Amino acid sequence: MQQDTTAETPRAEIDRTKGATRAWLSGRWTVEHAGAVEREMAELASAAEGEQRVIVDLSDISRLDTLGAWVLDRTRHEFGQNGIAADFVGARSEHHILLNEVAYRGFQPEPAKRRHQLVDVFADTGETIVLAGKDFARGVSFLGEIVTALLRVILMPSRFRFAALVNQLDQIAFRGVPIIVLISFLVGCIVAQQGIFQLQRFGAQTFVVNLVGILILRELGVLLTSIMVAGRSGSAFTAEIGSMKMREEIDALRVMGLDPVEVLIVPRVLALVIGLPILAFLSAMAALTGGALVAWIYGDIPPDAFLARLKATIAMNTFLVGLIKAPFMALVIGVISSIEGVAVEGSAESLGHHVTSAVVKSIFMVIVLDGFFAVFFAAVKY
Amino acid sequence: MKNDHQTDEPGDQEVVIRVRDLEVGFGERLVMKKLDLDVYRGEILGFVGPSGQGKSVLTRAVLGLIPKRSGTIEVFGQDVDKLSTERRRGIEQRWGVLFQQGALFSALTVRQNVQVPMREYLKLSDRLLDELAMLKIEMVGLKPDAADKLPSELSGGMIKRASLARALSLDPEILFLDEPTSGLDPIGAGEFDELIATLQRTLGLTVFMVTHDLDSLYTVCNRIAALGDGRIIAQGPMDRMLASDDPWVRSYFHGKRARAATAARH
Numbered sequence: 001m002q003q004d005t006t007a008e009t010p011r012a013e014i015d016r017t018k019g020a021t022r023a024w025l026s027g028r029w030t031v032e033h034a035g036a037v038e039r040e041m042a043e044l045a046s047a048a049e050g051e052q053r054v055i056v057d058l059s060d061i062s063r064l065d066t067l068g069a070w071v072l073d074r075t076r077h078e079f080g081q082n083g084i085a086a087d088f089v090g091a092r093s094e095h096h097i098l099l100n101e102v103a104y105r106g107f108q109p110e111p112a113k114r115r116h117q118l119v120d121v122f123a124d125t126g127e128t129i130v131l132a133g134k135d136f137a138r139g140v141s142f143l144g145e146i147v148t149a150l151l152r153v154i155l156m157p158s159r160f161r162f163a164a165l166v167n168q169l170d171q172i173a174f175r176g177v178p179i180i181v182l183i184s185f186l187v188g189c190i191v192a193q194q195g196i197f198q199l200q201r202f203g204a205q206t207f208v209v210n211l212v213g214i215l216i217l218r219e220l221g222v223l224l225t226s227i228m229v230a231g232r233s234g235s236a237f238t239a240e241i242g243s244m245k246m247r248e249e250i251d252a253l254r255v256m257g258l259d260p261v262e263v264l265i266v267p268r269v270l271a272l273v274i275g276l277p278i279l280a281f282l283s284a285m286a287a288l289t290g291g292a293l294v295a296w297i298y299g300d301i302p303p304d305a306f307l308a309r310l311k312a313t314i315a316m317n318t319f320l321v322g323l324i325k326a327p328f329m330a331l332v333i334g335v336i337s338s339i340e341g342v343a344v345e346g347s348a349e350s351l352g353h354h355v356t357s358a359v360v361k362s363i364f365m366v367i368v369l370d371g372f373f374a375v376f377f378a379a380v381k382y
Numbered sequence: 383m384k385n386d387h388q389t390d391e392p393g394d395q396e397v398v399i400r401v402r403d404l405e406v407g408f409g410e411r412l413v414m415k416k417l418d419l420d421v422y423r424g425e426i427l428g429f430v431g432p433s434g435q436g437k438s439v440l441t442r443a444v445l446g447l448i449p450k451r452s453g454t455i456e457v458f459g460q461d462v463d464k465l466s467t468e469r470r471r472g473i474e475q476r477w478g479v480l481f482q483q484g485a486l487f488s489a490l491t492v493r494q495n496v497q498v499p500m501r502e503y504l505k506l507s508d509r510l511l512d513e514l515a516m517l518k519i520e521m522v523g524l525k526p527d528a529a530d531k532l533p534s535e536l537s538g539g540m541i542k543r544a545s546l547a548r549a550l551s552l553d554p555e556i557l558f559l560d561e562p563t564s565g566l567d568p569i570g571a572g573e574f575d576e577l578i579a580t581l582q583r584t585l586g587l588t589v590f591m592v593t594h595d596l597d598s599l600y601t602v603c604n605r606i607a608a609l610g611d612g613r614i615i616a617q618g619p620m621d622r623m624l625a626s627d628d629p630w631v632r633s634y635f636h637g638k639r640a641r642a643a644t645a646a647r648h
Contacts, residue, residue, distance in 0.1 A: 031553050032475075034504045065553035065585065070517055071510070094586065101584045102517060347488040347534040 008062055009033055012040040020053040026060035029068025037068055041075045048086075054079055059090030066102055069095070073104040135339075135361075142339050143331070146269055149262040164267035172233045172268075173275030177282060180228050184283035187224060188216060188290030196299040205299045209309040212291035214318055221284030222322045223370055226329040229276055230362035234337035237268055238358040241341025242351045250342070260342075269334035276333075277326035284322060317382055325373050332369055333362045395422040397459075398556060398588050399444060404453035406436070406443050413439050415612030416453070421556075426582055426589040428599045431609030432630065437592045438482070440609065441558055444590075445479060446470075457556075475503055477556040478549030482564065484541040486533040492519060492544045493529040499551045518547040523577060539570045543577075550581070557581075559591040563598055571595060575602045596635075608634070 010027040023044050029037055048054045056076075061068070072088065079086035091099060115123075153160045195208040241264060244250050250260045288310075295301040301309075340358035344351050399421040406414040413436040421427050431437045442448045444455055446462060455462050457473050465473070486495050496515040500506060506514070519529050522543040533541060542562060549557060562578065563571035575595075579602045582589055593599065599606055600620065607617040608631050616626040624635050 031500075031504055034506050034510070038507060038510060066517060066521070066550075067510075067514060067553060070514060074513070094584075097584050101521070101580075345534060347532070349488045350534070 010036050010040055010061075010068070012044050014044060014047045016047065016051070020055060021048045021051045022055045022057070023047075024057045024060060026062070028063040029061055029072070030063055030065045031067045034067055037071050041071050045075060045078060048079065048084055049082075051084055054084055054086045056086065056088045057090045058088060058095060059092070061092075061095060064095045064098055066098065069098045069102045070104065073099055073102055077104040138339055139335055143335050145261050146265060146335065146338075149259060149266050150270075153262065153266060159262070161263065161267050164263075165271055168268050168271030169275055171236070172229065172271050173278055176229065176232055176275075176279055179232070180225055180279050180283050181286040183228065184221065184224055184286040185290040187220060188212065188287030189294045191215060191220070191287075192291035192294035193298055196295065200299075206301065206309060208291075208295055208299055209301065209306055210313045212288065212295070213310050213314045216284055216287045216291065217314060217318045218321050219370070219374075221287055222280040222325050222329065223366070224287075225276060225280040225283045225326070226333065226366040226370075227363050229272070229279065229330070230333045230337075230366060231359055233272065234333045234362045235355050235359050237334070237337040238341040238344075238355045239351065241265070241338060242344030242354055245342060245344045246346060246351065265334075265338045269331065269338070272330040272334045273327045276330035277323055280322060280326040284319075321373075321377055321382060325370065328369060328373075329366050332365045336362045336365060395424070397421065398423045398457065399590070400454075400456040400459075401440075401444065402454045402456075404440075404443065404455065405451040406439055406448060407451055412451075413612060414443070414450075414453075417609075417613055419607060419614055419617075421588060421590055422605075423555075423588050424582075424586060425604045426578070426591060426602050428603035428606040429590065429592045429609065430594065430599065430606060430634065435609055436612065437609055438560060441560055441590070441592055445477075445558065475499075475552050476554055477558060478552065478554035479558045480542070480545050480549045480560060480562055482560040484533070484545040486541060486545055486548065488533050491530050491532055492524070492536070492547070495533070495544065496547050496551050498548070503552065515547075515551070518550050519544070521550070521581070522547045523573065538565045539567075539574075542566065542574065546577075550585075553585065554587070556588045556590065559589060559593070561592055561594065563593065563595045568597070571597065572601075578602055 008027040010025065010029045010033050013024045013026070015022045015024075021044075025040075027033070044054075044056075056072075058064075058072075064072075076086050076088055088099075192208055192212050195211045196205050199205045199207050199211070241250075244264070250264075253260050253263055292301075292303055292306045295306050296303060337358040340354040340361070344354045397420045399419070401417060401419040404414050404417040404419075405412060417440065419440075429437055429440070439448060443450050444457070458476065460469070460473065462470065462473070486492070487498065490498070493512075493515045496518050497511055500511060500514065516526060516529060520526065524540060524543050524547065528536065528540060528544070533544070536544060542565075546562075557578075559578070563574050566574060575598050578589060578591075581587060582602075589602075591598070591603065603620070605617065605619055606623050608615050608623070608626075608628070610628065610630050615628045616623060616631045623631060626632060626635075
């Protein structure tokens, strides 16, 4: 039985005689014809204005649904408010049930909260500052938890999850090598090229080796690696731990008497602390290779000359400055992304939100930390 | 309590969903083997079967979420394979689905969730849009203050109700319910059954309900179909199911839990 939904648009035929308005409703008073339903009833309402009595005949309505019933009952209610006696007659039994079911009641729209804009600015600023403070406190306490768990593991080495550590090292370090090496190589090329172009003006293009060597070993290698790892592995941590939190896996671990920090977070943070220096070293080597290649092509500095000059300009400390920073960067990334992971709540939206904020906060903190290190090393003249 | 909802036609009732020779498979495994099923207008069909036998697969195949290998599915007398996109969308507006986990959009409040299909398909004034959303929310037994909550702030029972409100937002003719009472406490489940029966009566819905809940089967379903080995192994009203010879159907309806449910009824 095929019913054509476009036929039978709702209609209200209005007749005004002898002090009463009579209306005959017909057609399908349903959602498909929502616009017409509203229009017809508005017409009836305006026609009945100032009348004493309205009689609405529903017997020809072929189909009624909640929308139709709601609009009908709303109109009846409005008639009542305007002091018009309204009779709705002839409703079929099933339509009658529906009319009773939806019985009109006013829904008060929520009063919109209005505050002064200036107050809002202050309130938001205050909230942000308090939240940042709480974040910091949470970070420190979480670091404490990780260290305690680490100490427990050191005291009882049998509890250490070696397989998990190896697995994480594979994920973080080994699988990260190609992309980090590639990016570092390219950045090394770019730095060398720009350096050569600028230094050529002073006829000092051989100094590009100093520039590239010191910049990459002290700063760029470790910074690039940390940012890449924060994006690659930090987000993965948060997503993994967060989705485990969502599905109550963390609670399951806890009720089995296992410490989630020890089981999930210690291997990850440890893998980061081991993996990031290795990656930073590889990154520095790749960037130096890129720099040497560009110096050869653009600056006519052959590789043996590049190496000889590099050896003369950098000392062990240049190399170590970069590498010392790496484990600290790793710790910052690990702690931030673990905290964000544990903070995930029920919804998928919350997961997405926390993954984003893990990456943003990690990268921000890595750069801030690098700044502190620069100040520190300058102060101790290392 | 039975719903003796009759259609206008005497004799044979109108078939709203007709499935014939349906075959659905994943890889090597054939889940539906030449399955036939009719759903009549105005009935509440309870669909039972052992776990992992593809009850949800059948629902999803009818809804067009899983491709079928062969067979035909007719909804409102129209073969869904032969429809233009536009006509297919027309059919989709005439059914509502309650997914097992609710499937509420997590970024939207309950009210916005209910309004999604309305905004998409209907041209309504803002006032009517809000009123209708609130009406549906109240109809499914949620308090008005739930309207502005996010799904993550709701309990399991409230999620089911909110999701039902969304399924009802376009006043559908067919309602698909995938385990509507799973995860609800017995009182909540009973209320939910009651709600579905009331809605079915007032709105004249056809309800296709996948369920494991014997109480639901007893209280609200007019007809029950049992799935086994990719086919319908038994179908009919409760007394027919009780009289069935099929071993699975027998153990399902005569097991300890079934006896308890029966006893509670007398």
